[in-house]
Amino acid sequence: GAGVSQSPRYKVAKRGQDVALRCDPISGHVSLFWYQQALGQGPEFLTYFQNEAQLDKSGLPSDRFFAERPEGSVSTLKIQRTQQEDSAVYLCASSSSSGQETQYFGPGTRLLVL
């Protein structure tokens, strides 16, 4: 079966531009997570959805970052007025329930802000 997919795989943006990153979780997965991975570092948690409800957004670094999952499946992470420090790989993960289940990661979107 299909795993978690993310698009685009690569995105180059000029400083100040808005970007939208898409995540298609595994079909039927209840939980969806976004992480940010800087070069040479481990992923850092950004936000978590259970179905369409955003239950934890404590990791979002600023109010320029916004995530949504309006129908409880596909999710979009939006970054407004991008800055160079936003350059990173953005990973999406999903899990099958609302418990401590295995998280399955997508390949990530590599964002470069010039």
Added chain:
Amino acid sequence: TQLLEQSPQFLSIQEGENLTVYCNSSSVFSSLQWYRQEPGEGPVLLVTVVTGGEVKKLKRLTFQFGDARKDSSLHITAAQPGDTGLYLCAAALYSGGGADGLTFGKGTHLIIQP
């Protein structure tokens, strides 16, 4: 402050050698996970350890959870070039039992030279 400290950060060894990487924390965890990440891909779960003192084996990989559930180690026997990758340890951000974002260590970059 990094909740999970991994060491070494980089390791390059010859094929056939043994190695151990470590994941340490001052916090107690209900469980701890090990992931492997290859370039351009998301992390893939290798194992979850739950019980203090637990040892799990996955072919040539041996994972151990410390008695106090604050630390873990990954030992690879007779390393092969296919073991090359970034090894990450991770734990749930909270311990409430529901779905959680994960906190990751910075990872160990492992290179096995033929």
